[in-house]
Amino acid sequence: MNIILLGPPGSGKGTQAALLSGKLRTPHISTGDILRAAKGTELGNRAAEYMNRGELVPDSVLIEMIRDRLSQADCAKAFILDGYPRTIPQADALVDILAGLDRRLDLVLNIEVPDAELITRLSARRVCKCGATYHLIFNPPEKEGVCDRCGKRLYHRDDDKEESIKNRLSVYKKQTQPLIDYYRNLGLLAAIDGSGSIEQISGEIYSVVKARPE
Numbered sequence: 001m002n003i004i005l006l007g008p009p010g011s012g013k014g015t016q017a018a019l020l021s022g023k024l025r026t027p028h029i030s031t032g033d034i035l036r037a038a039k040g041t042e043l044g045n046r047a048a049e050y051m052n053r054g055e056l057v058p059d060s061v062l063i064e065m066i067r068d069r070l071s072q073a074d075c076a077k078a079f080i081l082d083g084y085p086r087t088i089p090q091a092d093a094l095v096d097i098l099a100g101l102d103r104r105l106d107l108v109l110n111i112e113v114p115d116a117e118l119i120t121r122l123s124a125r126r127v128c129k130c131g132a133t134y135h136l137i138f139n140p141p142e143k144e145g146v147c148d149r150c151g152k153r154l155y156h157r158d159d160d161k162e163e164s165i166k167n168r169l170s171v172y173k174k175q176t177q178p179l180i181d182y183y184r185n186l187g188l189l190a191a192i193d194g195s196g197s198i199e200q201i202s203g204e205i206y207s208v209v210k211a212r213p214e
């Protein structure tokens with residue numbers, strides 16, 4: 001299945017995409033992770049300027065990145081996109097990219113969480129380079145500041161600091177929210193209540209995916 005996870009920053013789409021990827025054995029493609037991993041390269045340094053301000057990286061960069069990634073062999077049967085598309089031009093480009101590969105989208109899961117909860121979640125989020133994510137209050141690591149999974153030091157993403165969070169949420173409303181209607185009109189959208197526990201949400205997502213004919 002070819003799936004998109006849509007949702008505001010802090011909705012848990014990265015966590016849920018990783019869990020779903022494990023259950024379905026399908027590649028998890030996070031454009032944020034790809035951009036962060038490019039740190040130190042020309043692309044990564046250019047992207048970081050936008051990311052640190054809470055702005056979107058230009059469409060042309062993301063479209064080429066996704067074109068390249070989806071053409072790789074591990075995506076030949078299925079993929080889970082996390083963080084792409086974030087604008088209508090990116091969604092339109094995805095249609096072309098998939099048509100070129102003789103593929104189509106199957107499902108768009110939209111994770112819904114109230115704004116006030118998003119701000120609390122993001123400001124207390126700590127992450128590890130290995131992809132693990134923690135919350136200082138609701139999901140703290142066993143040893144303060146250290147990843148349970150790999151033992152590396154956790155860090156506070158620059159774009160999880162207050163000014164950037166506010167900007168990211170307003171950018172989301174302006175540029176990404178219109179994708180909800182876009183995919184609803186195509187009959188691809190399924191709404192997921194993102195305010196429960198990680199396990200509850202993951203269970204709901206899995207049952208929606210399984211109920212969908214392939």
Ligand code: AMP
Nearest residue numbers: 031032050051055056057062083084086
């Ligand atoms: P994320 O890890 O998904 O929260 O993404 C972190 C940041 O990476 C975003 O705030 C953007 O600056 C950038 N980014 C990730 N994906 C995209 C995209 N599809 N379009 C534009 N910018 C993106």
